[in-house]
Amino acid sequence: MKVALIGGTGTFGRGMALRLAASNDVLIGSRDATKAMNRALELSRLSNHTIAGDSNAVVAGQCDAAILAVPETLDPGFLEEIARPLVGKLVISPIVPIGVIHGRFVHALAQGSAVETVASVLAESRVAAALHTIPAATLADSARRIDFDVLVCANSQEVYNECAKVIASMDGVRPLYAGTLSDARGIESLTPLILNVAKLNHLRNLSIKFVT
Amino acid sequence: MKVALIGGTGTFGRGMALRLAASNDVLIGSRDATKAMNRALELSRLSNHTIAGDSNAVVAGQCDAAILAVPETLDPGFLEEIARPLVGKLVISPIVPIGVIHGRFVHALAQGSAVETVASVLAESRVAAALHTIPAATLADSARRIDFDVLVCANSQEVYNECAKVIASMDGVRPLYAGTLSDARGIESLTPLILNVAKLNHLRNLSIKFVT
Numbered sequence: 551m552k553v554a555l556i557g558g559t560g561t562f563g564r565g566m567a568l569r570l571a572a573s574n575d576v577l578i579g580s581r582d583a584t585k586a587m588n589r590a591l592e593l594s595r596l597s598n599h600t601i602a603g604d605s606n607a608v609v610a611g612q613c614d615a616a617i618l619a620v621p622e623t624l625d626p627g628f629l630e631e632i633a634r635p636l637v638g639k640l641v642i643s644p645i646v647p648i649g650v651i652h653g654r655f656v657h658a659l660a661q662g663s664a665v666e667t668v669a670s671v672l673a674e675s676r677v678a679a680a681l682h683t684i685p686a687a688t689l690a691d692s693a694r695r696i697d698f699d700v701l702v703c704a705n706s707q708e709v710y711n712e713c714a715k716v717i718a719s720m721d722g723v724r725p726l727y728a729g730t731l732s733d734a735r736g737i738e739s740l741t742p743l744i745l746n747v748a749k750l751n752h753l754r755n756l757s758i759k760f761v762t
Numbered sequence: 763m764k765v766a767l768i769g770g771t772g773t774f775g776r777g778m779a780l781r782l783a784a785s786n787d788v789l790i791g792s793r794d795a796t797k798a799m800n801r802a803l804e805l806s807r808l809s810n811h812t813i814a815g816d817s818n819a820v821v822a823g824q825c826d827a828a829i830l831a832v833p834e835t836l837d838p839g840f841l842e843e844i845a846r847p848l849v850g851k852l853v854i855s856p857i858v859p860i861g862v863i864h865g866r867f868v869h870a871l872a873q874g875s876a877v878e879t880v881a882s883v884l885a886e887s888r889v890a891a892a893l894h895t896i897p898a899a900t901l902a903d904s905a906r907r908i909d910f911d912v913l914v915c916a917n918s919q920e921v922y923n924e925c926a927k928v929i930a931s932m933d934g935v936r937p938l939y940a941g942t943l944s945d946a947r948g949i950e951s952l953t954p955l956i957l958n959v960a961k962l963n964h965l966r967n968l969s970i971k972f973v974t
Contacts, residue, residue: 733866
């Protein structure tokens, strides 16, 4: 599958690229096409797989599925730029807007979720929320074996299945269905919760597993 | 430490009693003192430790710390009965009010948390929230080794430390500090989230671990 990492030149994008490259064609996107191409070249050498790079709009047009590897503060104008090339495609939002209140990390939106905003702008894409709780630093350390669960919200079983397939194509990550986009606030809120637990207990790069 | 399980004749109470008995004096409480005594006798034989049983008010008076092993629907009148004997003592609330909206489990309170209600009634106790995400059936299967994390909310490091000590006295359970009681809604909300993940993915008796 051709998977585009929109805004994929950061640490999270690096990790996703390295872990997806074994079984997908990875495309790195950036506002700055040259930056994306240079990063793609570097990651191609590192991963021994061909990774391409170009502007966000170009990779959005070339991919089958896109992951929004963008910072937590969402810029609707940015989404509008890529809405047309992403029509009909799977779009995965790992975005969590994070604020701080009284020294505690919180979901920064007063209500609703980042993915519902994404879905309202990318109204003709098949939007899922996932990958919120994977620590970027751990992901980007490609020598490191991982064993994480990834909760996925999607408005249909079909979109869930597509998203789960992309996620499960990475070693050591198990997708779990967690409801529709209207349930996503609770899923996105796990990230500030995990950050608080990490800070209060002097732990780093925490993620979660669902165990029996 | 003398630990009372208020309303402790159910499955969760049974599991807690069996797992606490190795390093604590466990007291089973119930509205019905005879029922509590019979259950205590049964669990004493099962655990090879002396477990006592009596009315909720009596065990509340005898204990150093109390765990509210009561059903998820909170009855303030019930709390008022045990408020006086619990003055100055550690009280642990694992209570999560759970509702169902559009087929999805949700935190049943419109705002705030069960533990904040508990703390407002037991205003002279040292109240912590914890133990929300341990599956009762797994806990009660005392032959079963467990490996779970338990998030704890408490309004001071001192109350957290006391609560963590009780929790860590059980094999296979790691306490983690998760904030004050005003952060507890997010912690209590993990239970409906876990129930949804279990249901949607055909898994049973799920709990969580924080992993790196």
